[in-house]
Amino acid sequence: MMSARAAVAAAPSPASLWKRVGGSEGGSCDGCRTYRETVRRRAAAVRVHAAAPRRVEAVAMGAAAETDKEEQEEVAAAAAAGAEETYAEDRSAEELPVMPWSFSVASGYTLLRDPHHNKALAFTEKERDAHYLRGLLPPAVVSQELQIKKFMHNLRQYQLPLQRYMAMMDLQERNERLFYKLLMDNVEELLPVVYTPTVGEACQKYGSIFRQPQGLYVSLRDKGKVLEVLRNWPHRNIQVICVTDGERILGLGDLGAQGMGIPVGKLALYTALGGVRPSACLPITIDVGTNNEGLLNDEFYIGLRQKRATGKEYDELIEEFMSAVKQIYGEKVLVQFEDFANHNAFDLLAKYSKSHLVFNDDIQGTASVVLAGLLAALKMVGGTLAEHTYLFLGAGEAGTGIAELIALEISKQTKAPVEECRKKVWLVDSKGLIVNSRKDSLQSFKKPWAHDHEPLTSLLDAVQSIKPTVLIGTSGVGRAFTKEVVEAMASFNEPVIFSLSNPTSHSECTAEEAYNWTEGRAVFASGSPFAPVEYNGKTFVPGQANNAYIFPGLGLGLVISGATRVHEDMLLAASEALADQGTQENFDKGSIFPPFTNIRKISARIAAAVAAKAYELGLATRLPPPRDLEKYAESRMYTPVYRNYR
Numbered sequence: 001m002m003s004a005r006a007a008v009a010a011a012p013s014p015a016s017l018w019k020r021v022g023g024s025e026g027g028s029c030d031g032c033r034t035y036r037e038t039v040r041r042r043a044a045a046v047r048v049h050a051a052a053p054r055r056v057e058a059v060a061m062g063a064a065a066e067t068d069k070e071e072q073e074e075v076a077a078a079a080a081a082g083a084e085e086t087y088a089e090d091r092s093a094e095e096l097p098v099m100p101w102s103f104s105v106a107s108g109y110t111l112l113r114d115p116h117h118n119k120a121l122a123f124t125e126k127e128r129d130a131h132y133l134r135g136l137l138p139p140a141v142v143s144q145e146l147q148i149k150k151f152m153h154n155l156r157q158y159q160l161p162l163q164r165y166m167a168m169m170d171l172q173e174r175n176e177r178l179f180y181k182l183l184m185d186n187v188e189e190l191l192p193v194v195y196t197p198t199v200g201e202a203c204q205k206y207g208s209i210f211r212q213p214q215g216l217y218v219s220l221r222d223k224g225k226v227l228e229v230l231r232n233w234p235h236r237n238i239q240v241i242c243v244t245d246g247e248r249i250l251g252l253g254d255l256g257a258q259g260m261g262i263p264v265g266k267l268a269l270y271t272a273l274g275g276v277r278p279s280a281c282l283p284i285t286i287d288v289g290t291n292n293e294g295l296l297n298d299e300f301y302i303g304l305r306q307k308r309a310t311g312k313e314y315d316e317l318i319e320e321f322m323s324a325v326k327q328i329y330g331e332k333v334l335v336q337f338e339d340f341a342n343h344n345a346f347d348l349l350a351k352y353s354k355s356h357l358v359f360n361d362d363i364q365g366t367a368s369v370v371l372a373g374l375l376a377a378l379k380m381v382g383g384t385l386a387e388h389t390y391l392f393l394g395a396g397e398a399g400t401g402i403a404e405l406i407a408l409e410i411s412k413q414t415k416a417p418v419e420e421c422r423k424k425v426w427l428v429d430s431k432g433l434i435v436n437s438r439k440d441s442l443q444s445f446k447k448p449w450a451h452d453h454e455p456l457t458s459l460l461d462a463v464q465s466i467k468p469t470v471l472i473g474t475s476g477v478g479r480a481f482t483k484e485v486v487e488a489m490a491s492f493n494e495p496v497i498f499s500l501s502n503p504t505s506h507s508e509c510t511a512e513e514a515y516n517w518t519e520g521r522a523v524f525a526s527g528s529p530f531a532p533v534e535y536n537g538k539t540f541v542p543g544q545a546n547n548a549y550i551f552p553g554l555g556l557g558l559v560i561s562g563a564t565r566v567h568e569d570m571l572l573a574a575s576e577a578l579a580d581q582g583t584q585e586n587f588d589k590g591s592i593f594p595p596f597t598n599i600r601k602i603s604a605r606i607a608a609a610v611a612a613k614a615y616e617l618g619l620a621t622r623l624p625p626p627r628d629l630e631k632y633a634e635s636r637m638y639t640p641v642y643r644n645y646r
């Protein structure tokens with residue numbers, strides 16, 4: 001076998017590689033410099049791989065100093081250039097033995113503390129020998145399955161949801177693969193722990209429970225240095241960013257920097273439900289202050305202690321952030337805007353959808369899942385989308401986003417102009433029904449929904465006057481669907497009732513209320529999960545109308561096609577793909593969505609539909625297109641089974 005030093009020597013030097021591709025020594029244009037740098041980094045990666053055995057030994061023996069300075073620089077450069085790319089995390093590569101790469105090959109104590117490579121008691125005897133783990137672990141060697149069984153057993157002992165959340169976050173920080181395997185294998189039980197409703201409470205108490213940074217904080221103090229902040233994140237091959245400014249966290253309002261729990265939770269779902277690898281996901285919170293007095297006076301608050309910056313100061317920080325994102329991660333990184341207040345959300349989406357691959361989950365992701373839910377509900381209540389009448393409580397991001405996608409789909413189905421189709425949809429905000437006489441004072445995103453009608457201030461009056469067949473709650477106001485409202489809905493039809501507000505305490509009504517007050521006739525779904533309800537001898541399993549059904553598959557579809565922009569037809573395609581997966585068995589139980597237990601399959605189909613649309617619209621850059629997009633999506637999914645270390 002070639003010695004490590006000989007292998008390093010045999011690897012091509014940066015200069016020879018540069019010459020081989022026809023580069024001259026003296027090229028000084030930007031392109032030449034960039035290309036030369038890429039070649040230098042690639043060459044470094046090749047040399048580092050060749051040197052791997054020696055580094056294992058050197059690091060393990062505490063003899064890192066033996067390696068010369070140039071090589072150390074190359075290790076860092078190689079990591080930056082994506083040496084870790086060379087062992088894929090795809091299912092197709094599941095069987096291949098790999099090296100546990102970090103900046104160097106982790107071993108011993110460091111390996112046990114590296115969440116990306118740690119397997120704890122699942123390290124085999126051979127691995128314990130090869131990676132200097134003897135004595136650092138007790139003798140038992142257990143399987144990942146047994147680790148999962150033990151963790152679930154322990155988790156179920158906790159009485160409080162927040163304790164379970166903290167145990168899960170702790171696991172994510174210790175053993176990433178076990179965390180994702182656990183989440184995927186127990187998705188229905190653990191989704192409410194790492195996501196809504198528990199993530200809401202976690203954000204409220206985030207300052208008290210904060211242990212480790214789980215994402216990047218970009219604050220007003222970083223103005224002028226945002227690119228440097230992004231460079232501090234340990235991974236460079238980012239594919240998806242979820243960013244919030246913490247101003248509208250679920251229905252809980254302004255939680256400032258503590259909103260970080262949301263991007264962290266959303267990105268955990270990108271991996272568990274959509275198969276985007278964890279190291280490609282980056283949670284970000286933009287901290288421009290908070291107007292939440294409680295937090296400003298809380299000694300444990302983790303964010304800037306000042307009122308929110310607005311106007312130019314806010315816009316400039318966001319602009320710097322968006323430019324830095326493109327500069328460092330390129331054109332094809334997906335930026336998901338999450339839980340911004342609506343006075344910023346619509347403008348940011350309109351502005352950056354022209355120049356970046358962005359989408360707003362609350363406006364567009366929610367719309368896509370709810371349209372899918374409606375398409376499925378029609379199979380239960382009959383009629384076409386255009387034959388129904390829709391009334392929303394809440395005319396913000398979620399409400400108007402859903403309303404617009406319904407109108408677009410009706411327009412697509414009936415060929416009627418979208419302006420006409422909007423007349424089927426009515427919205428109520430905090431001041432009452434949105435009608436023409438209010439038009440001048442309405443925010444611009446509400447104006448398309450101002451129809452001719454007398455002003456009405458209460459939801460009950462609106463229900464009685466408009467007689468909707470579908471009632472959707474997107475107000476963030478818990479229990480706003482009163483008994484009278486729900487009974488009125490049931491008095492003129494088999495009602496479709498979606499109470500979408502999160503977390504559970506903000507849901508417009510509970511599943512039990514919806515079924516009881518309609519004598520079991522409602523088709524009901526909610527944003528946060530409700531347990532099955534028994535009514536008159538029948539068990540109803542309410543669906544969870546949450547954008548979590550959509551964004552992981554949508555994101556994966558954008559990533560695998562190399563899409564450069566999000567188009568509304570992709571959202572429609574995602575809706576249709578999700579709606580197609582409801583089964584008669586689910587419908588018989590009252591559930592309009594397929595169970596989350598099948599979510600990876602669901603996400604692969606959504607991804608395939610979205611990618612197909614990207615190719616059709618000429619927005620895909622990964623060419624040629626794979627022949628079978630669904631199989632390709634599945635093959636690109638991250639798998640959390642432990643890898644074998646050589």
Ligand SMILES: NC(=O)C1=CN([C@@H]2O[C@H](COP(=O)(O)OP(=O)(O)OC[C@H]3O[C@@H](n4cnc5c(N)ncnc54)[C@H](OP(=O)(O)O)[C@@H]3O)[C@@H](O)[C@H]2O)C=CC1
Nearest residue numbers: 250251394395396397398429430475476501502527546547
């Ligand atoms: N299930 C899911 O997947 C999703 C659920 N949501 C949930 O939807 C809720 C709203 O989110 P979002 O649309 O982004 O928030 P916004 O703040 O953009 O909109 C809230 C809307 O509710 C209205 N509203 C507030 N109080 C009342 C009231 N008492 N009566 C009538 N209307 C009222 C507001 O009125 P006004 O405009 O007059 O202030 C506003 O139009 C949140 O709870 C969120 O968690 C959001 C996204 C996804």
Ligand SMILES: CC(=O)C(=O)O
Nearest residue numbers: 250339362502546547
């Ligand atoms: C689910 C979600 O995105 C929200 O409630 O904001």
Ligand SMILES: [Mg+2]
Nearest residue numbers: 338339361362
């Ligand atoms: Mg949200």
